[in-house]
Amino acid sequence: SKPKILITRPDIPVAGLNLLRKRYHLIIWDKPEPIPRAELLAKIYGVDAVFCVLTDKIDNEVLDHAGSQLKVVASMSVGLDHIDISSLQKRDIKIGYTPNVLTESTAELIIALLLATSRNVVHANLAVYKGEWTSWSPVWMCGTGLAGKVVGIVGLGRIGFRVAEILKSFNVAKILYFNRTVKEEASNFDGEKVDFPMLLQNSDFVIVTVALTPQTRYMFNSWAFNQMKKTAIFVNGSRGDVVDQQALIDALKNNTIAAAGVDVTTPEPLPIDHELLGLENCVILPHIGSATIETRNEMACITAKNIIAVLEGNPEEMPAEYGKVNS
Ligand code: GLV
Ligand code: GLV
Incomplete structure (x- = not known):
């Protein structure tokens, strides 16, 4: 049979x-x-x-x-x-x-999440539907640009690498990465290997593309968010459990960091009454990184x-x- x-x-x-x-x-x-x-x-x-x-x-x-x-x-x-x-x-x-087959699509989605978060794309769109678009305004919905900024990538695997390559064309000033091993290919985007605290302290955007392992579980805890700039934007395209999610919620509420964009959460799906959904400075996607x-x-x-x-x-x-x- x-x-x-x-x-x-x-x-x-x-x-x-x-x-x-x-x-x-x-x-x-x-x-x-x-x-x-x-x-x-x-x-x-x-x-x-x-x-x-x-x-x-x-x-x-x-x-x-x-x-x-x-x-x-x-x-x-x-x-x-x-x-x-x-x-x-x-x-x-x-x-x-x-x-390999999902490297491009996942990198693209991470860029989408990064821009959605940094440029208030979701809130601005909702504002239109809520009738809050009263006139063009010099300051309304102002976000933060990527050009000239420092990006830190945590986990320089295939996806992190591709995100870095794409970001080079956004004219970012510098790409830092934290990875177990040195990646020679990081010379493609003038990437600089640094330790974790250095990456957190110096990055305007912190992007997580590390695999979830016992070593990376909860690596973004309250200590990590406290290392980051108050203006920092945090983007997670990895797994929810690389983050201590309560620490992220506290960091967003207390403006320890500026904003976050997450394609992964704990749990998945997030219940619609979950505290993370109530935060204006958080963009949440339902784990669609590879969804083309x-x-x-x-x-x-x-x-x-x-x-x-x-x-x-x-x-x-x-x-x-x-x-x-x-x-
Ligand atoms: C690992 O998930 C990778 O392909 O970057
Ligand atoms: C998506 O998160 C995957 O692991 O393929």
Whole structure:
């Protein structure tokens, strides 16, 4: 009989599903909400592969329910913080993800969030609809420009790197970055590697593109916001948990920093009565960094191809295996 694949969402772009349909028996979670934990534990039993997304926590308990035939977990995401990587590696289960194909779209969205925040795009737009546009005014809705400013990028991976390249054409004065390793390619945008306090103290814009790991969890705490300029704008395109969100709320309320733009929060979705939604100096987006039709199609196809490579017995042909050099 055909190998079985558990797919944790019904709305996977069809280009990806079509790659899998003929060869495999697909078990597709068919409700619009993320698969509940109990359903995941039940449905993973006996499958050869899992096609998951970032709302599915894949840990030891899940793997214990799966059985030893499970060969690959492929996530339709670049982030893998929802997956217990070492548990999968111990069981020799391959891990697929989708780097590269979302670099441009995510970098573009981070720029959109940066400009929306620095130029009051959201509030200005709402003001028009609320009848608050009374006349052209010399000072109304004034934001802050990017040209001549210092930008700090925390986590110079593919996405951070692309954001920096784009910002160079905005004529920023300087790009600082904080990263574990020196990135030689940062010479493309005259990037300067600095330590974390230096980056926080000297940046007009602080952009986070670091992966969420035990080391980066809550790295933006009240100490970090206190290091930043009072005029600083903070943009998070990473994961909500790189921020101590209460510390961010306090920093925005007390004008410790000027404003924030976040594509990621804790929790997701944010309840509509959440304190963060009441803050005028915060722009919130619903985790849409990679959300272009082109990118999501490619993400679905790569996730499918990662599964096919392993199930066909050619794991070395996975287009994007986690941990492989150059992936
Ligand atoms: C998005 O956040 C992703 O990890 O793909
Ligand atoms: C990591 O998420 C990256 O590709 O920048």
